[in-house]
Amino acid sequence: MFRRRTVLALMLVGVVPAFALINTLVSAARTSRESIAVDWARQGDANLAAGRAMDAADDYQTADEYARNRGTHRLQLAMALVAADRLPEAEAQLQTLWNTAPGDGVVNLQLARVAARQLRVSDAVRYYHAAIDGAWTDDAVGQRRAARLELARFLLERGDRTQAQVELVALAADPPPEIQGQIDLAGLLVDAGADNRALTLLASALRADPTNTRAAALAGRIDARIGDYRDARAYLERARRSGGLTGDDEALLDTVTRVLDLDPDARGLSSRERLRRTVRAFEIASAAVGRCETDALGALRDRRDRLAPRVTERTLAGDPDTVDDTLAFVAGALDAAHADCGAGSPDERALQLAFQRRPQS
Amino acid sequence: MKRVASVTQPFRAALSEDQLFLLVAILIGIYSGLAVVGFRLSIEWIRLWLLGSSLRPAPLRALLVPSLSGLVVAALVVLLFPAVRGSGVNQTKAALYIYDGYIAFRTVIGKFITCALAIGSGQSLGPEDPSLQIGAGLASAFGRRLNLPPERLRFIAPVGAAAGIAAAFSSPITAVLFVIEEVIGRWSAGVLGAVVLAAVSSVVTEQWFLGDEPLFRVPPYHLVHGAELIAYATLGVIGGALSLAFVKIVGVLRPRLRALPPWTWYVQPAVAGLLVGAIALRYPQVMGAGYEFIDRAMHDEYGWRTLIALCLLKAVATTASFVSGTPGGLFAPTLFIGAMLGGAVCAVERLIAPGITGPIGAYVLVGMGTLFAGILRAPMTSVFMIVEVSGNYSIILPVMISNTIAYLLSRQFQHHSLFDLLSRQDGTELPSMEEEREEQIRTIGVRVPPETVVKFEADAAAPRTEGR
Numbered sequence: 001m002f003r004r005r006t007v008l009a010l011m012l013v014g015v016v017p018a019f020a021l022i023n024t025l026v027s028a029a030r031t032s033r034e035s036i037a038v039d040w041a042r043q044g045d046a047n048l049a050a051g052r053a054m055d056a057a058d059d060y061q062t063a064d065e066y067a068r069n070r071g072t073h074r075l076q077l078a079m080a081l082v083a084a085d086r087l088p089e090a091e092a093q094l095q096t097l098w099n100t101a102p103g104d105g106v107v108n109l110q111l112a113r114v115a116a117r118q119l120r121v122s123d124a125v126r127y128y129h130a131a132i133d134g135a136w137t138d139d140a141v142g143q144r145r146a147a148r149l150e151l152a153r154f155l156l157e158r159g160d161r162t163q164a165q166v167e168l169v170a171l172a173a174d175p176p177p178e179i180q181g182q183i184d185l186a187g188l189l190v191d192a193g194a195d196n197r198a199l200t201l202l203a204s205a206l207r208a209d210p211t212n213t214r215a216a217a218l219a220g221r222i223d224a225r226i227g228d229y230r231d232a233r234a235y236l237e238r239a240r241r242s243g244g245l246t247g248d249d250e251a252l253l254d255t256v257t258r259v260l261d262l263d264p265d266a267r268g269l270s271s272r273e274r275l276r277r278t279v280r281a282f283e284i285a286s287a288a289v290g291r292c293e294t295d296a297l298g299a300l301r302d303r304r305d306r307l308a309p310r311v312t313e314r315t316l317a318g319d320p321d322t323v324d325d326t327l328a329f330v331a332g333a334l335d336a337a338h339a340d341c342g343a344g345s346p347d348e349r350a351l352q353l354a355f356q357r358r359p360q361s
Numbered sequence: 362m363k364r365v366a367s368v369t370q371p372f373r374a375a376l377s378e379d380q381l382f383l384l385v386a387i388l389i390g391i392y393s394g395l396a397v398v399g400f401r402l403s404i405e406w407i408r409l410w411l412l413g414s415s416l417r418p419a420p421l422r423a424l425l426v427p428s429l430s431g432l433v434v435a436a437l438v439v440l441l442f443p444a445v446r447g448s449g450v451n452q453t454k455a456a457l458y459i460y461d462g463y464i465a466f467r468t469v470i471g472k473f474i475t476c477a478l479a480i481g482s483g484q485s486l487g488p489e490d491p492s493l494q495i496g497a498g499l500a501s502a503f504g505r506r507l508n509l510p511p512e513r514l515r516f517i518a519p520v521g522a523a524a525g526i527a528a529a530f531s532s533p534i535t536a537v538l539f540v541i542e543e544v545i546g547r548w549s550a551g552v553l554g555a556v557v558l559a560a561v562s563s564v565v566t567e568q569w570f571l572g573d574e575p576l577f578r579v580p581p582y583h584l585v586h587g588a589e590l591i592a593y594a595t596l597g598v599i600g601g602a603l604s605l606a607f608v609k610i611v612g613v614l615r616p617r618l619r620a621l622p623p624w625t626w627y628v629q630p631a632v633a634g635l636l637v638g639a640i641a642l643r644y645p646q647v648m649g650a651g652y653e654f655i656d657r658a659m660h661d662e663y664g665w666r667t668l669i670a671l672c673l674l675k676a677v678a679t680t681a682s683f684v685s686g687t688p689g690g691l692f693a694p695t696l697f698i699g700a701m702l703g704g705a706v707c708a709v710e711r712l713i714a715p716g717i718t719g720p721i722g723a724y725v726l727v728g729m730g731t732l733f734a735g736i737l738r739a740p741m742t743s744v745f746m747i748v749e750v751s752g753n754y755s756i757i758l759p760v761m762i763s764n765t766i767a768y769l770l771s772r773q774f775q776h777h778s779l780f781d782l783l784s785r786q787d788g789t790e791l792p793s794m795e796e797e798r799e800e801q802i803r804t805i806g807v808r809v810p811p812e813t814v815v816k817f818e819a820d821a822a823a824p825r826t827e828g829r
Contacts, residue, residue, distance in 0.1 A: 007506045008381075011388050022395050026570045029402050036414045062416050065653050092660035092722065095580040 037067035044076060053084035071097050078110055087114050105134035109147050116154050124154060125163075145176055149185070156191050165192040172197050179209050186218060195222050206238075213243035224252055227357045229259045258350030264327065265354070275313045275323070282311045282326050284347050285333035292341035300333050331355045382513055386520050386555035387562045389503055393496035393524035394566025400473055400495060401529075401571070404488055407481025408649065416645065416653060423483070423641040427634030427648070430482035434475050434687055435630040439623075442471025445688045449494025451784045453522045454544050459789065462501055462514035469498030475688045479630070483648035485637050485678035487693020489529040496525020496563070516552045519544045523556040524563035529692075531567055531576060533560040535746040542739045543780065577656055579722050579751045586717035589710075590762060596706045596724065597731055597763035600699060601770025604735025607676055607698070608771070608779045614684040616786050626686060633685035637678045646671055647678040650693035655700040655729070659722040663701075665708030672701035691779070695736050696729040703728020723759065726751050730760045735767035738778035743768075 044059030060077035067073055074093055081090035091114045097107045112127030128151035136143040148167050155164035168189050175182045182205045189198035202219040206212060220235030236253040239245055245253065260266065262284070264277035286308070289300045307329055310322050334352040343349055411426045412418040418426070438446055445468055456464045476491040500521020504514045519540050527536030537560050541548060545556075584590075618629055640647050646654040658668065679694035707724035726747050734743035747760045771778075777785065784790070 004381075004507050007503075008384075011385075011392075011503065015388070015391055018392065018395050022398050022570060025399065025402050029405065032409070036409075040414070058417075061657070062414070065416060066414070086662075088661045092580050092662075092720070095720075096578045096660065099578075099581055 033066040037063040037065075037073060039063075040066065041073055041076060044073075044080065048080055048083065053080050054086075056080040057084055057086070071100070075106060075110070082110065082114060082117075087118055090114055103130070103134050105131045105136040105140070105143055105147070108134050109143075109150075112147075112151070121158055121160075125151065128154070142176075145171060145174070149188070152188055152192070156188065161192045164188070165194050168192050168194060169197060172201055175201060175204075179205050179212055179215065183212070183215050183218060186215075190218075190222055195226050198222055210238075211242040213239045213245075216242060217245060217249050220249070220256075221252065224256050227353075229256045229263075229354075232256045233260060255346065255350050255353065258347055259354045262347060262351045263354035263357075265357070271317070272313070275316050278316060278323055278326055279311055279313055281330045281351055282307070284345075284351050285330040285337075288337035288344050288348050289333045291344060292337040294340045296340055297333075297336055300329070300336055303329055304333070327355075378510070378513070381507075382509070382555055383558055385503060385507060385509070385517075386524075386559040389496070389500045389517070389521050390524040390527075390559035390562030390564075391566050392499050392503070393492075393521055393559070394528040394563035394569075396469075396473070396495050396499060397492045397525060397528035397563070398567055398570045400477060400488060400492060403473070403477035404481045404649075407477055408483075411482050412648070418483070418641065418645060418648070420642050423645060423648070424635065424638040427483040427638045427641075428631045429634075430478055431484065431630035431632070431634035431685075431687065432627065434479045434482075434484075435627045437471065437475050437478075438630075438686065438688060439626050442468065442475060444468045445471040445475050446686050447688065447783065447787075448490035448683075448690045448692075448780075449497075449688075450490050450522075450543065450780050451787070451789065452494055453497040453518050454780070454784070455789055456497060456501060456518040457515055457544060461511055462504060462516065462518050464494070464498040464501040464518060466498060466502045469495050469502070472498070472688060476690075479682075479687045479689050480649055482634070483637060483641065484630070484634060484682040484687050484689055485647050485649070485651075485675060485694055486682050486687060486689025486691070487650040487696075488690060489526055489692035490690030491688065492525040492529035492690075493522045494525065496521040496523070496528070496559075500524070500559075516545075516555070519552065520555045520559045524559035527560035528563040528567040530746070530750070531564055531571075531573075532746065532749040533557070533564045534749050535742055536560040536564075538745050539739055539742040542742050543737070575752055576652065576750050577659060577726075579659060579726060579753060580720050582720060582723040582726075582751070582753050582756050584755075584759070585719040588714075588717050589719055590759060592706060592710045592718070592724075593727055593759040593763045594766055596703055596728060597766025598770065599706065600702055600728065600731035600763065601735050601767035603672075603676070603698070603702060604732055604767055604771045605774050607680065607736055608775050608782065610680055611684055611779065612782050612786070614680065615783070618684050618686070619786075629685035630682075630687040633681040633687060636681045640674050640678050644671060644674050647675045651675065651697040652693065655697055655725065658700050658704040659725045661721045663704060663708075665705050665712070668701045668705035668708055672698050672705060675701065691736070692733075695732050699728040699730065699732030700725045701728070702732065723756060726756060727759045727763050731763045731767045734764035735771040736779055738768060738771060738780075740764060740768045 040059045040063035044056040044063060047053075047059055048056035057077055057080040060073050060080050064073035064077055074097055078090045078093040078097070081087070081093065091111065094107055094111045094114065097104070098111060101107060108127045108131035112124050112131055115124035115127055128147060131147040132144050132151070148171050152164045152167040152171070155161075155167065168185065171185055172189060175185055182201055186198040186201045186205070189195070189201065199219060199222055202215045202222070205215045206219065209215070216235045216239035220232045220239060223229070223232035223235060233253065233256045236245065236249060236256065239249065240253065262277060262280060264274055264281055269277070286304050289297050289304055307322070307326055310316075310319070311326050316323050316326070330351070334348065334355060337344060337348070338352060411430065412422055444452065444465065449472060452464065452468070456462055472491050472494050476486070476488065480486055480488055497518040498521065500517045501514075504517035509517060522544055523536045523540040526539060527533045530536065537556050540556055541553070545552060618625075621629075637647060654671070657663065663671065675694060675698050679691070679698070682689065683691060703724040703726065704721055706728070707718060707721045711718045730743045730747040733746065734740050737743070743764045744757065744760050748754055748757055
């Protein structure tokens with residue numbers, strides 16, 4: 001009995017040094033494993049940077065093996081697998097990570113990218129939203145914004161402008177602090193058909209940086225497209241003053257200037273100027289039906305010939321009906337000439353743009 | 362002093378034989394857990410030292426290390442530790458049924474050293490069955506030191522075995538079930554408590570040091586379509602056939618190699634190591650236990666050709682390592698072979714019916730259970746092991762279907778389970794747990810005729826017999 005108690009006591013007491021011994025060994029092993037894992041991860045980083053994604057995946061796999069309780073290497077592995085286009089494997093790795101941390105922003109974003117590349121739209125949108133709402137370790141606001149921006153781009157690529165607009169409008173409510181980010185966002189808003197939101201954002205960007213050529217040029221393009229030629233010219237001229245325009249933007253500015261100079265319906269014109277522009281519009285339209293000698297335009301040519309004697313500033317000043325007839329002829333002639341014989345002179349094109357804004361009679 | 366004695370007196374009186382046994386079981390669990398942690402660290406260090414940290418060892422190392430260390434292992438086994446050959450399960454059963462719970466402490470040391478060297482150097486064997494024997498050996502040593510009565514001493518080895526295997530798998534339920542199903546063979550209230558306590562304390566100890574992360578990180582599982590169960594049934598059929606082939610080949614080769622002149626015993630593990638190394642030149646995954654590669658298969662990293670190749674080559678490598686007399690376990694290789702088979706079935710199914718194929722991780726898990734049921738013939742353990750290891754109860758349906766088919770197929774064409782076969786080859790007449798279970802069912806059938814049911818009623822003093 002005495003011996004049994006002694007042995008039992010020794011067994012109980014012996015637990016302490018045995019624990020201490022194993023603890024020392026485990027600590028040493030853990031340190032060694034960590035060091036090996038770091039080495040392999042570094043090699044993986046180097047391989048990934050050099051574009052050897054397959055090798056990088058192997059390296060991260062090994063790193064993960066030596067640091068099993070850390071998800072970092074597994075995430076790196078998944079990203080390397082994505083880079084190597086081994087998407088099912090990447091997804092399986094990410095799903096495992098997701099299993100343990102379903103609210104992790106990074107994991108959800110990577111899963112969204114995999115789903116997006118596999119064109120699984122609903123899965124991609126679900127994971128993007130989980131990433132936007134998920135937890136991020138640093139710069140959560142910026143990461144969420146970037147994820148939403150990526151989602152919007154994905155939706156635009158898929159042609160879903162409505163859903164993309166929803167995401168972009170949400171972004172516009174809390175835009176990126178840097179000007180370039182705001183301009184990019186405005187560009188996406190334009191692509192999604194939210195021109196006015198884009199203009200508001202660009203106006204804000206230009207208030208913060210009045211000499212930003214990109215913002216001014218983009219705003220000018222948007223205004224030109226929606227028919228606000230006065231603002232378009234202002235923005236484009238501002239862009240030219242700030243740093244110059246591209247060839248396309250110069251052409252656009254020229255067109256916009258012509259529109260503003262030719263439009264007989266422009267606001268704030270004097271009666272005399274309005275009549276002068278009407279006569280000028282008639283001349284341009286007459287030239288248009290003249291250059292396009294198709295039979296379809298025969299009626300328009302006849303109408304031109306009938307109107308021609310009456311279309312002078314003096315005659316028109318006392319005959320508002322002829323003014324209306326003349327402008328109706330101009331609209332019809334420009335459209336018909338354009339449809340049958342293609343684009344004409346710059347003035348013809350500018351006048352056609354100006355007439356597109358007129359209410360249909 | 363008098364006061365202290367008066368305080369401890371009731372405690373001493375209260376510590377009955379039963380309670381002492383339970384306390385010893387907890388201590389056995391703790392020490393076994395510590396031993397298994399040390400064992401795993403030894404395997405890892407030997408592997409790092411001999412094969413390097415890469416999962417794909419350099420070709421020269423892959424060829425030389427298993428064969429040269431095979432020579433060392435063989436010398437140790439033949440000259441110093443002859444009792445450490447094999448997996449360790451039968452030795453534990455022998456301790457229970459033949460040697461009154463006796464396992465020499467020398468065997469524990471020998472098992473630890475030789476298995477760590479063999480597995481660490483890349484022989485295609487696993488650490489679980491050796492852990493079981495290490496636990497059993499430690500328990501036996503403690504029991505003898507404590508002068509436990511013979512009826513207790515007999516059962517101390519299974520208690521240690523449960524602790525050893527629980528720590529190795531980090532799964533107490535699997536350990537308890539395996540020991541009950543394969544070692545003890547019956548649910549005995551007297552020993553069940555001790556087995557459970559030992560398993561739990563051992564897992565707690567192991568997790569204290571190595572963390573509670575599961576053995577495998579299993580991707581989420583869901584049954585995509587009811588028809589998927591047909592694929593799982595197919596997996597059961599193929600798994601059963603493969604298990605059968607594996608057991609038959611081991612059963613044929615092992616006695617033949619043992620019958621060769623004794624000097625060949627020194628070189629057989631080296632030759633097996635050379636074969637494993639040669640396979641590893643192309644498929645390094647076959648070396649060692651291979652859990653990290655099961656994890657890879659679970660994450661869809663291999664195509665169906667690779668999965669089939671790994672399944673067959675691992676079976677070849679394990680057969681070579683095991684029949685050569687290299688000490689080491691069969692649990693891990695069995696799980697590896699099953700995992701690759703499951704993955705292959707999934708990959709092929711994806712080619713045929715991509716719309717109804719679930720995630721590969723589920724097939725890998727089910728495959729593991731299938732081969733476990735087919736080769737080791739412990740059906741309950743095979744089911745609960747997968748559930749416990751995956752931490753996912755919803756997988757139980759495919760596991761049960763596939764395991765049952767594999768188990769029944771294996772039984773139909775191979776009368777004895779692998780462990781029974783090995784014990785018969787060794788000339789040790791150990792009771793077959795399968796036969797014992799069937800005997801129990803037959804006995805129950807005789808004792809309780811189906812025509813009558815004995816019903817105990819709370820308000821009646823005597824039982825009442827009812828006709829059916």
